[in-house]
Amino acid sequence: MSTILYQPPADPALLSQPPQRPWRHKPRSFTTAVALAVIVPAVITAALFFLSPIPGAIVLVVVYFPLQLLASGIAAWATRGVRGIADSVIIVNAIGATVFSFVVLASLIGSLIVRGLRALSAHFVYQNSVYISPSTPLDYGGIGHALIGTILVVAVATAVAVPIGIATAIYITEVRGRAVPYVRFFVQAMSGVPSVVAGLFILTIAVSTGWFSQNAFAGGLAYAILMLPTVARTAEEVLKLIPDELRTGALALGSTRARTVMRVVLPAAKTGIITAILLGIARVIGETAPLLLAAGNNDGTVLNPFGQAIASIPVYIFNNVAVPYPDAVARAWGAALVLMILIAVLFTVARFLGRGRVGRAK
Amino acid sequence: MSTAEFEEVAMMESDLLAPRAIAVSELRAENVSVWFGKRKVLENVNIDFPKNTVTALIGPSGCGKSTFIRTLNRLHELIPGAALAGSVLYEGKDIYSSDIDPVHIRLQIGMVFQKPNPFPSMTIRGNVLSGLKLSGMKRDNHDDIVEQTLTAAGLWNEVKDRLNHAAGDLSGGQQQRLVIARALAVQPSVLLMDEPCSALDPASTLKIEETIRQLSKEVTIVIVTHNMQQAVRVADNTAFFLAQEGEPGHIVEQGLTTDIFGQPQDQRTLDYVNGRFG
Amino acid sequence: MAGVRTCGPLASISLGQHPVMANPDLDQRDLHSAATSHRGDRVFSRVVTGAAFASLVVLAGIAIFLGIQAVYAFQTEGLAFIFSTGWDINTDPPTAGIWGMLYGSVLLAVIGLAIAVPVALMLSIFMVFISPPKLATVLTNLIDLLAAIPSVIIGLWAFYILNPPAEEWQALLNQYLGWIPIFENTSQNFSGTPFIAGLVLAIMMIPIITSISREVLSRTPPELVNAAEALGCSLWTMLRFVALPYGRGGIVGGVMLGLGRALGETIAVFFVLKLTFETNWYHIIESGGGSIATLIVSRFGEVSGPEELNLLLAAGFFLFLGTIAVNMVANLIVSRTGRLKK
Numbered sequence: 001m002s003t004i005l006y007q008p009p010a011d012p013a014l015l016s017q018p019p020q021r022p023w024r025h026k027p028r029s030f031t032t033a034v035a036l037a038v039i040v041p042a043v044i045t046a047a048l049f050f051l052s053p054i055p056g057a058i059v060l061v062v063v064y065f066p067l068q069l070l071a072s073g074i075a076a077w078a079t080r081g082v083r084g085i086a087d088s089v090i091i092v093n094a095i096g097a098t099v100f101s102f103v104v105l106a107s108l109i110g111s112l113i114v115r116g117l118r119a120l121s122a123h124f125v126y127q128n129s130v131y132i133s134p135s136t137p138l139d140y141g142g143i144g145h146a147l148i149g150t151i152l153v154v155a156v157a158t159a160v161a162v163p164i165g166i167a168t169a170i171y172i173t174e175v176r177g178r179a180v181p182y183v184r185f186f187v188q189a190m191s192g193v194p195s196v197v198a199g200l201f202i203l204t205i206a207v208s209t210g211w212f213s214q215n216a217f218a219g220g221l222a223y224a225i226l227m228l229p230t231v232a233r234t235a236e237e238v239l240k241l242i243p244d245e246l247r248t249g250a251l252a253l254g255s256t257r258a259r260t261v262m263r264v265v266l267p268a269a270k271t272g273i274i275t276a277i278l279l280g281i282a283r284v285i286g287e288t289a290p291l292l293l294a295a296g297n298n299d300g301t302v303l304n305p306f307g308q309a310i311a312s313i314p315v316y317i318f319n320n321v322a323v324p325y326p327d328a329v330a331r332a333w334g335a336a337l338v339l340m341i342l343i344a345v346l347f348t349v350a351r352f353l354g355r356g357r358v359g360r361a362k
Numbered sequence: 363m364s365t366a367e368f369e370e371v372a373m374m375e376s377d378l379l380a381p382r383a384i385a386v387s388e389l390r391a392e393n394v395s396v397w398f399g400k401r402k403v404l405e406n407v408n409i410d411f412p413k414n415t416v417t418a419l420i421g422p423s424g425c426g427k428s429t430f431i432r433t434l435n436r437l438h439e440l441i442p443g444a445a446l447a448g449s450v451l452y453e454g455k456d457i458y459s460s461d462i463d464p465v466h467i468r469l470q471i472g473m474v475f476q477k478p479n480p481f482p483s484m485t486i487r488g489n490v491l492s493g494l495k496l497s498g499m500k501r502d503n504h505d506d507i508v509e510q511t512l513t514a515a516g517l518w519n520e521v522k523d524r525l526n527h528a529a530g531d532l533s534g535g536q537q538q539r540l541v542i543a544r545a546l547a548v549q550p551s552v553l554l555m556d557e558p559c560s561a562l563d564p565a566s567t568l569k570i571e572e573t574i575r576q577l578s579k580e581v582t583i584v585i586v587t588h589n590m591q592q593a594v595r596v597a598d599n600t601a602f603f604l605a606q607e608g609e610p611g612h613i614v615e616q617g618l619t620t621d622i623f624g625q626p627q628d629q630r631t632l633d634y635v636n637g638r639f640g
Numbered sequence: 641m642a643g644v645r646t647c648g649p650l651a652s653i654s655l656g657q658h659p660v661m662a663n664p665d666l667d668q669r670d671l672h673s674a675a676t677s678h679r680g681d682r683v684f685s686r687v688v689t690g691a692a693f694a695s696l697v698v699l700a701g702i703a704i705f706l707g708i709q710a711v712y713a714f715q716t717e718g719l720a721f722i723f724s725t726g727w728d729i730n731t732d733p734p735t736a737g738i739w740g741m742l743y744g745s746v747l748l749a750v751i752g753l754a755i756a757v758p759v760a761l762m763l764s765i766f767m768v769f770i771s772p773p774k775l776a777t778v779l780t781n782l783i784d785l786l787a788a789i790p791s792v793i794i795g796l797w798a799f800y801i802l803n804p805p806a807e808e809w810q811a812l813l814n815q816y817l818g819w820i821p822i823f824e825n826t827s828q829n830f831s832g833t834p835f836i837a838g839l840v841l842a843i844m845m846i847p848i849i850t851s852i853s854r855e856v857l858s859r860t861p862p863e864l865v866n867a868a869e870a871l872g873c874s875l876w877t878m879l880r881f882v883a884l885p886y887g888r889g890g891i892v893g894g895v896m897l898g899l900g901r902a903l904g905e906t907i908a909v910f911f912v913l914k915l916t917f918e919t920n921w922y923h924i925i926e927s928g929g930g931s932i933a934t935l936i937v938s939r940f941g942e943v944s945g946p947e948e949l950n951l952l953l954a955a956g957f958f959l960f961l962g963t964i965a966v967n968m969v970a971n972l973i974v975s976r977t978g979r980l981k982k
Contacts, residue, residue: 003617003627009393009406019397019445022458023436080463083498086876090762094770097762098779104843105786108797115800167691175685179692185971186695192897192967193702193960194904196933200956201702204709207949225698232695258684286790289906289937314792314907321796321911329800336793343788437869442773465872473870479863483885496881497872541867548871 030079037075041067068092116337119330125338129299129311134320134328143335145301146316149216152305153295153312154281156220157227162277164224165231166266173239174247174261191229198225199293206294216305219295219312223284231280238272239265275350282346286339288314313339388413388582389434389471389552394448395610396429396438403429405610407448409601411552416574416583418593418619421603422639426611427586430603431554434584435471436464452552469497472550476557478537480529480544487525489540493548507547514580515543516573535566542573546581553577555585559592571596590635594623602631699964706957713954716947721954725917729944736951740919742958744834744930748909749902751838751924752845757895759842760849767850768857769875769883780854787847795908798840803912806836810925825926832914834929840908845898852894856887893974900966904959906933932959 009015045064072092076084119138128145168187172180202222206212242265250260266273296309297319313335320332389411396404404426411417419427432438433446436457449456457467480489490508494501501507508525512518517539521532529540538558545553555574559567567589574583574596587593593600600622605611615622615631626632633639713721717736724737763783767776810830817823860883868878884891909931915938916928936952936959943949 002625003615003621003631005615005627006406006612014393014406017393017395017447019395019402020447021439021445022460023439023464025460027460083465083874083876087874090765090876090879091770093758094762094766097759098766098771100759101763101786101846102782105782107801108786108789108794111797111801112793164691164694167688168695171688171692175688177685177689179689183692183695186693186699188971189964189967190695190699192900192904192963193699194906194933194963196904196906196936197702197706197956197960197963200936200953201698201705204705204953205701208705228695228698256678256684257681258678259680261684282788286792288790288792289933292937293940314790317792317796318907321799332796336796339790340793343790347784347788435870437866440869465874468870468872475863475866475870477863479861479867481864481867481882484881492881493871496868496874496877498874498877544867544871 033075033079037068037071041071065092065096068096112333112337112340115330115333117334119327119334120337124331124334128301129316130301132299134323134325136327138327138330141331143313143316143331143338145298146311146313146335147338148301148303149295149298149310149312150285150314152216152303152310153219153223153291154285156217156305157223157284158277158281160221160224161227161231161280165228165276165280166235166273168228168232169235169239170261172236174257174265187229187232190225191233193225194289195222195226195287196289196293198222199290201225202290202294212306214294214296214309215307216295216302216310219291219310220305222290222294223287226287226290227280227284230283231276234276234279235269235273238269238276241272242268271353275353278346278350278353282343282350285343285346286314288318291315292318388453389584390451391430391434392449392451394430394433394446394450396426396433397445398429398441399443399445402610403605405612407613409613409616411582411584412599413551413582414578414580415598416578416585416596417599417601418597419584419586419601419603420588420590420593421611421634422605423588425603425605427603428556430611431473431556431584431586434552434554435468435473437468437473439464465497469493469499469548470550471552471554472545472548473554474538474541474545474556474558477561478534478541480532480537480540482528482530484529485526486521486529486532486540489529490543490547493544497548499548511543511546512540514546514573514577515539516569516576517543533566535562535569538562538566538570539573542570542577546577550581552582552584555583557586557588560588567592590623590637594619602626602628602634604630604634702960703957706953706960709950709953710957712950717951721951722958725919727917727939729948734944734948734951737917738932738935738955738958740917741930741932741935741955742962743919743921745903745932745959745962747834747920747922747924748837748841748913748929748931749899751834752841752902753895753899755839755842756845756849756898760846760894760898761853761891763846763850764853764857765879767854769879780851783847783850786843787851791844791905791908794840794844795911798836798843798908799911802840803831803836806839807831810835814925822922822924824923827927829927830925832912832927832929833925834913834920835924837909837913837929837931838924840912841902841905844905844908845902848898848901849891849894852897853887853891856890856894857883860886889973889976893970896966896970896973900963900970903966904933904963906931906937910934910937932956932962 041064044067045060048063049060069089069092072088073085076088080087121138121142123140124138124142125147126144127140127142129141129143130145132141168183171177172183199222202218202225203214206214206218212218246264246268247260250264251257255264291312292315295312295315297315298309298311302308302310317332317335317339320328320335323329323332391407391409394404394407395402407430409417419430421427429438432441434450438444438446446458449458451457452467452470455462457464457471481492484492487508490511491504493499494504494507509518509522512521517536520536521527521540529537532540538561542553542558559570562570571592574585577583578598585593585597597619599617600619601616602614602622603611604614615626615628622631623635626635713736720735720737722737722742723739725740726735726737728735763779767779771779807830810825810833811828813823814825814828814830818825864882864886865878868882873881913931913934914928915930915934917930918928920926920929932955936956939948939952943952
């Protein structure tokens with residue numbers, strides 16, 4: 001008896017079979033079971049929704065979800081036996097959680113856009129709130145002063161947090177001293193500081209030393225506390241991606257450590273560092289509590305960061321919520337929309353830069 | 363006697379002589395072609411795995427042997443982009459027909475992987491019984507199952523006093539035998555092994571080969587191996603896979619191990635088994 | 641580095657950046673300092689080291705400055721500061737007890753976790769094991785978007801959009817399930833309840849917990865998943881015996897990080913919770929509750945004098961202690977299980 005050699009099949013159809021996915025063909029019983037499991041609860045719920053006096057959204061959730069669980073469980077039991085029930089429970093719950101999150105997000109973004117657009121106009125962006133009271137119609141007044149305030153506060157925060165954050169990252173990746181695990185521990189701990197505590201801290205210093213009072217500078221310091229961990233950690237990741245050959249090459253040419261870092265490593269990591277900064281800004285720009293405490297509020301435009309209390313977008317929103325005048329509330333939504341757009345822009349630019357960096361870092 | 367009659371008698375005689383022809387086919391692949399997305403990786407594989415035999419699949423790396431055995435227990439379809447054509451018959455029925463539960467198939471056709479993968483969070487005993495828990499099989503003789511499978515895997519004497527120890531403490535060879543016991547606990551009739559010894563030292567390898575020979579009295583075994591001496595040592599039948607550059611792989615030649623290694627018909631088979639490439 | 645998210649609002653809590661769970665091999669590079677011999681380098685090194693300790697300085701500063709205030713509070717109020725409730729500024733010195741606030745913060749966090757953890761876990765299971773890959777990517781971006789929304793905007797939305805239906809739901813809950821103690825409500829006022837505040841906190845915690853759980857679950861070793869599949873597992877048994885045991889530590893760590901955020905959350909809670917000084921122990925759909933962070937912000941505007949301000953600062957000190965403690969425990973859990981898995 002000898003071996004069998006390969007022979008292409010005689011039937012040409014077999015020779016050129018197309019690729020198939022037979023595992024996707026479910027038996028009729030399976031598809032009917034799934035269809036029933038989806039349709040029946042929906043029908044029952046719709047019937048209750050239209051016929052009963054219980055308010056709508058509640059019925060949908062309280063009635064539909066358990067019905068769906070039950071129906072899917074039965075369908076699973078009929079097609080796969082007892083083993084399938086646990087799976088169907090998980091799948092229904094997982095889909096439910098996804099839908100829930102999606103609904104919440106849609107509601108948030110949708111309301112921002114719909115309600116915010118009402119107040120949004122050209123003058124909204126550059127006028128301030130002097131002479132504006134909550135009942136003033138939307139044709140007057142705006143967030144110009146708040147925008148400037150936010151910009152000043154963020155500028156101070158960036159000026160403080162970025163050098164320190166990058167220095168921290170340099171310490172961890174370049175200097176690599178013995179205290180690296182402690183530094184990372186403290187940076188991690190610092191990221192857990194609540195924003196209100198940061199504001200309180202700066203306020204305490206201001207009040208007890210009398211060096212400064214509520215102003216953009218104080219607010220910026222409070223922001224810096226919150227921004228530092230983000231900048232430091234992102235910068236650390238970025239610096240770690242820079243290949244060692246760059247460093248050893250520079251050192252071999254006689255460069256000092258300091259010059260290697262400043263002239264070679266940091267420029268190579270430029271886009272990543274900018275990403276770190278943008279992410280840090282995006283993280284703090286919406287924080288209200290620190291500014292409530294450390295920067296206060298002002299209806300007028302303030303340009304001196306070391307001067308008096310200053311407005312900012314989050315505080316502007318804060319002051320216009322729960323006010324019984326619809327125009328004031330509309331202003332709050334408008335400012336919220338502007339803030340969200342700013343944040344979205346920051347993240348988009350950071351992500352865009354991040355993609356480019358991944359391509360170039362090698 | 364005419365030539366035709368002579369040939370007929372010769373065929374009947376050779377049928378009587380060839381033990382393989384008498385053994386019942388348990389698992390058979392018919393015209394199996396396999397794709398990943400648009401790329402065809404296997405072409406028209408036809409092979410029989412008779413009951414209670416050991417079949418070795420040999421060939422250079424990358425020619426689709428591992429992919430092929432994953433079509434035999436329906437693990438292939440779990441990879442995104444997977445597609446196939448043809449049929450795999452288990453006890454005469456196509457395992458890909460829509461009324462067959464893939465879980466049921468995987469219980470009948472078990473698998474041992476190249477890297478020993480016992481569950482690190484479970485004890486030795488827990489690992490052996492994990493197949494029952496994962497598939498929902500109910501058995502009440504757990505202690506018997508643990509002892510029988512570990513004995514069949516050749517591990518019982520070494521671990522009988524420490525069944526409640528963590529599985530991660532075992533050596534590589536022991537872990538692989540534990541994995542074999544785990545696969546046996548769900549009572550498969552076929553065991554697929556994807557290079558089970560390639561991550562192990564020679565001593566463990568020999569122990570596992572011994573286990574394979576013993577197991578084949580009860581279980582049909584299909585083993586993918588790079589080690590040709592191993593194929594000679596354990597396998598009744600051998601199939602030689604090859605993929606030319608850019609082409610899908612296919613079985614060049616298959617038959618009794620003694621024939622494949624002793625008198626192969628194809629030059630490529632001869633070259634491969636003599637170590638001239640691969 | 642697999643799993644590192646350097647973009648997006650959740651970048652700061654990616655496991656890839658965690659001090660221990662990040663890849664340690666990169667730290668073994670052996671370029672260490674012959675360079676300190678050069679004078680300029682020594683200066684550079686000192687400056688950088690000094691700056692790196694800024695975080696330590698700031699943390700110590702917070703602890704000291706606020707801690708001094710806490711000492712002051714104990715001097716004037718004694719232990720009653722922590723264990724009694726009430727805020728009376730008319731007496732001299734003012735009497736204050738923040739127990740209601742301390743307890744309230746914890747209650748809100750618990751309610752938030754009770755909602756957020758199941759949702760986040762299910763969401764991450766969906767993204768890793770059930771959904772098609774493209775949908776998973778979309779969902780990841782949506783979760784990132786949710787994480788990026790500042791709390792003042794969530795508070796704004798909650799006040800105007802979440803409140804009305806939430807009050808309806810609570811009324812119904814009280815109507816049908818009011819015999820259960822936690823759903824009792826005597827005043828029939830369903831606004832400003834711990835439940836709503838907890839729900840808002842949950843919405844803010846879900847992105848954090850989901851992101852970490854998703855990362856951890858997607859790192860389940862594929863060979864273990866293969867082994868389970870070859871043994872005929874179902875989705876549930878695979879989760880129960882392979883994926884969840886593996887991911888347990890990371891998920892718990894993620895939950896604790898979310899908890900830390902919830903304890904410190906101020907503004908969103910401010911809009912939806914009615915602050916009362918009487919401790920609301922378990923009537924979660926009854927109007928009124930406590931939160932330390934919200935106390936600070938709400939009393940700050942009308943502070944009557946330096947004594948009251950000092951009491952607020954003392955309250956802030958306890959908030960600081962609590963959040964730092966939770967954070968440290970979270971890191972301990974994550975790093976310990978991370979090491980075991982290696």
